[in-house]
Amino acid sequence: MFDRLWGRKDQQQGSETQSRADIANPVYKEIALQLTSTAENSTPDWTTSFGYIEDIDDGRGYTGGLVGWCSGTGDMLELVRAYAKAAPGNPLARYLPQLEQIMDAPYKQRPALSHRLLDPGFPADWKTAASDPAFQRAQLEERDRVYWQPAFEEAVRDGVGPLGLAIYYDVSVNHGPGDDDESFGGILAAARKAERPPAQGGDESKYLAAVVKDRVKILKAWGDYQKHGRQDIHNGLLEAGNLNLMPPIRWSVYDDPYELGSYPQVR
Numbered sequence: 001m002f003d004r005l006w007g008r009k010d011q012q013q014g015s016e017t018q019s020r021a022d023i024a025n026p027v028y029k030e031i032a033l034q035l036t037s038t039a040e041n042s043t044p045d046w047t048t049s050f051g052y053i054e055d056i057d058d059g060r061g062y063t064g065g066l067v068g069w070c071s072g073t074g075d076m077l078e079l080v081r082a083y084a085k086a087a088p089g090n091p092l093a094r095y096l097p098q099l100e101q102i103m104d105a106p107y108k109q110r111p112a113l114s115h116r117l118l119d120p121g122f123p124a125d126w127k128t129a130a131s132d133p134a135f136q137r138a139q140l141e142e143r144d145r146v147y148w149q150p151a152f153e154e155a156v157r158d159g160v161g162p163l164g165l166a167i168y169y170d171v172s173v174n175h176g177p178g179d180d181d182e183s184f185g186g187i188l189a190a191a192r193k194a195e196r197p198p199a200q201g202g203d204e205s206k207y208l209a210a211v212v213k214d215r216v217k218i219l220k221a222w223g224d225y226q227k228h229g230r231q232d233i234h235n236g237l238l239e240a241g242n243l244n245l246m247p248p249i250r251w252s253v254y255d256d257p258y259e260l261g262s263y264p265q266v267r
Contacts, residue, residue: 032166039230051130061114072110087134159199
């Protein structure tokens with residue numbers, strides 16, 4: 001099954017037969033961004049998602065942009081602050097007091113407050129701002145500062161390859177920064193207790209499977225788990241042994257199939 005759906009199994013049977021790829025090569029960042037974008041925005045072309053904004057009824061208020069910044073978790077507030085600093089008087093700056101008020105409220109009140117304080121203009125103003133190069137730069141910089149760079153640094157620390165880096169980034173985006181059990185750092189800590197990472201002499205495939213298993217446990221605890229959700233991307237590539245993310249790469253998430261036939265252009 002997986003040699004057909006996920007690609008290159010005949011040439012990749014695990015870390016012991018693959019030469020180590022340099023995860024600092026920007027092509028692997030681009031592949032990771034595309035994989036996560038199919039889970040976040042149902043397209044591998046992440047550059048189309050600057051203007052995405054909606055309430056997906058996950059208890060986090062509005063979700064918007066490249067990585068799904070949320071009005072109820074604080075990262076959207078930080079993004080809009082960064083945008084206001086770069087471009088004073090922009091279409092979203094006037095919502096800073098409301099975003100701050102939302103974050104001052106208890107967590108369970110934030111979804112309703114997001115609508116009471118931000119409606120009706122916020123979604124339209126977000127979409128208007130998305131055409132502003134300053135807002136696009138703010139999204140790129142905040143994505144890298146909050147989500148990409150921590151994922152990359154931990155991937156280097158643990159000695160994982162391109163697939164591991166992609167998994168780390170997806171967990172970072174989906175679970176957020178922090179060291180509690182439900183956040184990026186806590187999930188990695190649990191996986192390291194279950195299996196040694198490659199930097200400590202462990203088997204890379206077994207270790208990465210432990211990372212995916214632990215994040216699935218958290219998704220189920222949240223009520224966010226879906227049978228064919230984002231974990232299918234990584235489990236499929238692990239089953240194929242494609243630790244170096246060598247094209248062609250075929251994957252599926254939420255029953256939608258995708259394919260990357262060759263190494264992408266770095267953007």
